[in-house]
Amino acid sequence: MPNFRVSILRILALLIVAHTAWANLTVVGDKLSLDALVRTSAYWWRADQSGLARSEFAFERVGALAGLTGYLSPVVSLRVSGDVSALQPQDLYVDMHWRSGLGLRAGQLLLPLGMDAMTEPDSQALGSSFLVSYAKPAGTRDIGVQGSWTLGRLSVSAAVVNGTGANAGDNNDRKDLCGRLTVRPLVVMDAVLALRAYYGWPGSLDSVWRSTALEARFRRGPLELQAEFQNHRSQYARNNMAYLQAVWDIGRFEPVGRFDLVLPQGKRTEWMMTGGLNLRPVSDHLKVMLDCSYHRSDQDNWSVFGFSLRLQAGL
Numbered sequence: 001m002p003n004f005r006v007s008i009l010r011i012l013a014l015l016i017v018a019h020t021a022w023a024n025l026t027v028v029g030d031k032l033s034l035d036a037l038v039r040t041s042a043y044w045w046r047a048d049q050s051g052l053a054r055s056e057f058a059f060e061r062v063g064a065l066a067g068l069t070g071y072l073s074p075v076v077s078l079r080v081s082g083d084v085s086a087l088q089p090q091d092l093y094v095d096m097h098w099r100s101g102l103g104l105r106a107g108q109l110l111l112p113l114g115m116d117a118m119t120e121p122d123s124q125a126l127g128s129s130f131l132v133s134y135a136k137p138a139g140t141r142d143i144g145v146q147g148s149w150t151l152g153r154l155s156v157s158a159a160v161v162n163g164t165g166a167n168a169g170d171n172n173d174r175k176d177l178c179g180r181l182t183v184r185p186l187v188v189m190d191a192v193l194a195l196r197a198y199y200g201w202p203g204s205l206d207s208v209w210r211s212t213a214l215e216a217r218f219r220r221g222p223l224e225l226q227a228e229f230q231n232h233r234s235q236y237a238r239n240n241m242a243y244l245q246a247v248w249d250i251g252r253f254e255p256v257g258r259f260d261l262v263l264p265q266g267k268r269t270e271w272m273m274t275g276g277l278n279l280r281p282v283s284d285h286l287k288v289m290l291d292c293s294y295h296r297s298d299q300d301n302w303s304v305f306g307f308s309l310r311l312q313a314g315l
Helices: 002-022 130-134
Strands: 032-049 052-059 063-071 076-083 088-097 102-110 141-151 154-161 176-183 190-200 209-220 223-233 238-248 253-264 270-279 286-297 302-314
Touching: 063 088, 130 223, 130 238, 130 253, 141 176
Parallel strands: none
Antiparallel strands: 032 052, 032 063, 032 302, 063 076, 076 088, 088 102, 102 141, 141 154, 154 176, 176 190, 190 209, 209 223, 223 238, 238 253, 253 270, 270 286, 286 302
16 A cells, blocks of 8 residues: 555656646747647456456556647648657658648548547546447557548548558558548537548458447537447447447536447447546646446446546646
């Protein structure tokens, strides 16, 4: 217990110092901007299966994400980011945006795979939902080209990528396709509706990976509701997945909750309930996230009950 307390105090000190130091490094002139995030987590969970139970406490290593965006002109910018602690690139692309609403991005980038998948770590209210891991093979980032067009309340984006994930070369002679259509239906209402799809080939297999999804988000005052429904088909799995997430932003306190549901073809359901409280003790850049979850598989007769504590500081 003493070692655990010392570790927590060290992490808190690191997060506060990082937050204070980085607060003055947001923008260097008007040509270069810096963003960074330091985070760590602690977990306790208990798993039960067929009358047998075991529990474990785990402490995640400190992760340090940092990114640089360089503005070469009003149209062209460059983006480089990665996990400093693991020396792994995350984003590495050239971005072009014109006043007409057209955009073009090439390199290693985050794909338009849904509201949850497209939320960066510093803005997440909870961890990733179940359906993110089935949106495409090998993670949410990939190497390729993405085009976009925005006109009023309508936005379209489409990408052609390798399909093998970040920091990896292509492993077949086919390219994967990804697309998303977004609309804001009413001017007087802060609501977003979206339709997306992914079509690709994992590895050298002839089996196709397909995912299609509907998305919705609604904000009114401090309340935000977000939901996605996704259908997935591949050699590895066939299922329908959905989640409903609620966030109540009341300043320094942010109660959050989510229900995840998986309906595999020919199998029983899998689901998880998560509730938590996000705290911002100093500012929006320093966050403490306390979560409690219950994960149940009716097919395999197991369940996992757990608590998590996440600490993060960024700019």
